[in-house]
Amino acid sequence: MPERNIPQKTLEAWKQIAAYLERSERTVRRWEATEGLPVHRREHEKQDTVFAFRHEIEAWNRLRTKCPAEISVDEAENLLPVKPTTNAYLVEHDAITHTMHRYIAAARAGDGDLMRPAFHPSATISGYCQGVEYTGSVEHVFKWITGNGPAPNITPRFARIEIIESIAIVHLEVERWSGKLAGANARASDVFTLLKWNGEWKITHKLFHWHDR
Amino acid sequence: MANDEYLTDYDQIVNTMQMYIDGSKQGRSELMRPAFHADASFFGYAGDQLAIGTPFLFDWIDKNGPADKIQPRMVSVDILKSIAVVRLDVGGWSGKLAGSDVYMSDLFTLLKTPSGWKIIQKAFHWHS
Numbered sequence: 001m002p003e004r005n006i007p008q009k010t011l012e013a014w015k016q017i018a019a020y021l022e023r024s025e026r027t028v029r030r031w032e033a034t035e036g037l038p039v040h041r042r043e044h045e046k047q048d049t050v051f052a053f054r055h056e057i058e059a060w061n062r063l064r065t066k067c068p069a070e071i072s073v074d075e076a077e078n079l080l081p082v083k084p085t086t087n088a089y090l091v092e093h094d095a096i097t098h099t100m101h102r103y104i105a106a107a108r109a110g111d112g113d114l115m116r117p118a119f120h121p122s123a124t125i126s127g128y129c130q131g132v133e134y135t136g137s138v139e140h141v142f143k144w145i146t147g148n149g150p151a152p153n154i155t156p157r158f159a160r161i162e163i164i165e166s167i168a169i170v171h172l173e174v175e176r177w178s179g180k181l182a183g184a185n186a187r188a189s190d191v192f193t194l195l196k197w198n199g200e201w202k203i204t205h206k207l208f209h210w211h212d213r
Numbered sequence: 214m215a216n217d218e219y220l221t222d223y224d225q226i227v228n229t230m231q232m233y234i235d236g237s238k239q240g241r242s243e244l245m246r247p248a249f250h251a252d253a254s255f256f257g258y259a260g261d262q263l264a265i266g267t268p269f270l271f272d273w274i275d276k277n278g279p280a281d282k283i284q285p286r287m288v289s290v291d292i293l294k295s296i297a298v299v300r301l302d303v304g305g306w307s308g309k310l311a312g313s314d315v316y317m318s319d320l321f322t323l324l325k326t327p328s329g330w331k332i333i334q335k336a337f338h339w340h341s
Contacts, residue, residue, distance in 0.1 A: 126324050126333045127295070128295050167336040169300075189294070189296070191322055193334055204334070205254060207296050207322045207324065207334070
């Protein structure tokens, strides 16, 4: 078995693959099935074993950060299978999470222009980072995201989604921010206000708390 | 005066919200202006029209005049370090622009600044 001679280049079994990607085994198995995560198998008498090459996993990770459509699902959304619904409230809820996933995918990819469609044209931002207040046009956000570059490991959690007919509040907890501006393993708490505008939910304000360490 | 950090923040937020309520009740925007951040924004539909910007809000409050029967209810106050969300439901709105017995739901986001908790955005839904 030549793989055994170069253990530093392979990840053995789902456990190591999951640990390398900092996700659960369940998630990486799903990624293999739905998103083309490159996993190999060795045939054995009873049950196949799986392994992966690090360079292949890294190449896959780089590619997927450039294509937000393929990273639409995260851990928080994976709790229940998402099915199309006809319930009026859930339709709005799903439309809001759809808008938020656009934001999350663009943040992962490090491409501010990708998140532009999630925002109302007059949207604003405010909050403090390292004691400095950042208040103003949402253009600041787009510039920051692009300047920060890819943040492939960000882990978002939906802490609250509250809808009052034409307006809504989303509290998003984002862990494992990384990048040129974010640094490593940073955490942000974001509160988004959304407005239903021309039939689509748009973010009108992003309020953030950056957890300084 | 509460000496617990959370309660201190809570009380200051409620004081800020009270300025908004007093201004609404008396139809005097100057009473609520200090509650707002200089760069605050304002969003919501007045009928079919999308209203944007705090100048619209302050102008509306002044033109609407007194609404002394408003019944404000603090539905939620959520504080997260330097930011907060307040949901305020107000029944019994009246006045020259509001009409009578109108019900509004407001989502306020607030920022903790060196000069206290300030409203950074008000989003409203006018219940038909």
